[in-house]
Amino acid sequence: MTTRPNPGRRRLLAAGAAVATAPLARPALAQAAWPTGRPIEIVVGFAPGGGTDVMLRALALFLAAELPGANFVISNRPGAGGETAYAALQAARPDGFTIGGINTPGYLSVPIERRVRYDRAKLRAIARLVDDPTAFVVHQDSPYRTLADLVADAKRRPGEISVGSSGVGTDDHLGLTLFQAATGTEFIHAPYAGAGLVKNAALARHIDVAGLNLGEIGMLGQDKPALRPLAGMGEHRWDLMPEVPTFREAGYDVVMTSERGIAAPRGVPDEIALRLQEAIARVVAKPEWTEKARQLELPMAYLPGAEWEAQMPAQEARYRQIWEKTPWQQ
CATH class of the missing domain: 3.40.190.150 (Bordetella uptake gene, domain 1)
Incomplete structure (x- = not known):
């Protein structure tokens, strides 16, 4: 496939990109008509x-x-x-x-x-x-199939598994913070300047886990997407990804x-x-x-x-x- x-x-x-690179008009008068x-x-x-x-x-x-x-x-x-x-x-x-x-x-x-x-x-x-529900996302070839797999490895190797986020204090980072508190684990937090960079880092296997939102993965309509979510942090499953469980369903009270x-x-x-x-x-x-x-x-x-x-x-x-x-x- x-x-x-x-x-x-x-x-x-x-x-x-075409819109962003279009030439700008001359400076407008103070009372320029909107829009x-x-x-x-x-x-x-x-x-x-x-x-x-x-x-x-x-x-x-x-x-x-x-x-x-x-x-x-x-x-x-x-x-x-x-x-x-x-x-x-x-x-x-x-x-x-x-x-x-x-x-x-x-x-x-x-x-x-x-x-x-x-x-x-x-x-x-x-x-x-x-x-958009926050999620933990891994490369398709990652050994982690569930959150339980991730927790078990994190307890074997505390402070060695990296989780990327869109920056300090973002939903991905807060979700990681809540997950660590709920599981007694410690991860390496790797902040980036946006979800696109986090996604690229996961694809290149520069990080072990990507903190992304379900809508940022880009997996719908693909037979074998390069990335796969372990679980989402929403209150409920997202109707466009009904196969993705929530953190609560997996036994971890994390909502973000x-x-x-x-x-x-x-x-x-x-x-x-x-x-x-x-x-x-x-x-x-x-x-x-x-x-x-x-x-x-x-x-x-x-x-x-x-x-x-x-x-x-x-x-x-x-x-x-x-x-x-x-x-x-x-």
Whole structure:
């Protein structure tokens, strides 16, 4: 049997690269009409190829059709678990021409562990799109077939097995922290600047286990995918991967997901924020988006910005409890 590549992701990355390298217009006047006055920058806090990058490139293409005349430019600014991008987004003029992706838990958890260059009070959530279960993923040829296999080997070789993540304080890292506490094990944490790099490290066997979200693996539609998940950290199995058990089913009380959505500087006019939110809502309601999301393996979970923000204090409290019990560090 042969492996069939996922054409959706490949075409999307090519299209997104073309958008990102398109020449920018001349500097716009202060009162440039939104959304056509100049290109709208979408700041991505992680390297190309990961779940956040792929989602936002797809969204940009669909939003262009919902906002006639709008021209979106992808700007990848990876680093510090998303902090670099969040700081840039906060510093941007609140005119609607700079928006960006935000990811929980990192957006909420990184400020718990250290001082950061952004303030959540100065950023405004526009919409949540995805809630993607975190997972432990291994190379197809890995000797680990189950989480129990991994735990048994980790207890034989404490501090020798490497687990990659998208950065300190991200969902992958927090999931690893919870797993170590639940099992009494110790792993080597290997942070990268995005899920695409983690995935490449797993494919090249530079790490033993990859902390990825189920939607980032790229295994649907393939007869023999190069990577395979041991288990996912969602409350329930994902309907697109019903064969993948949860950590709880395997006997480990570990629950962690990655929410991904759009935000803008807090001072963005309400009219622009609402137009963006409504445009995103129209996109996610389209059958064409549903099919694209399936191709890109995006676990959709749309929420308007205000509803998403209303959930964040409880999420932050949970991450603070994790920090107090089992501080996550490099």
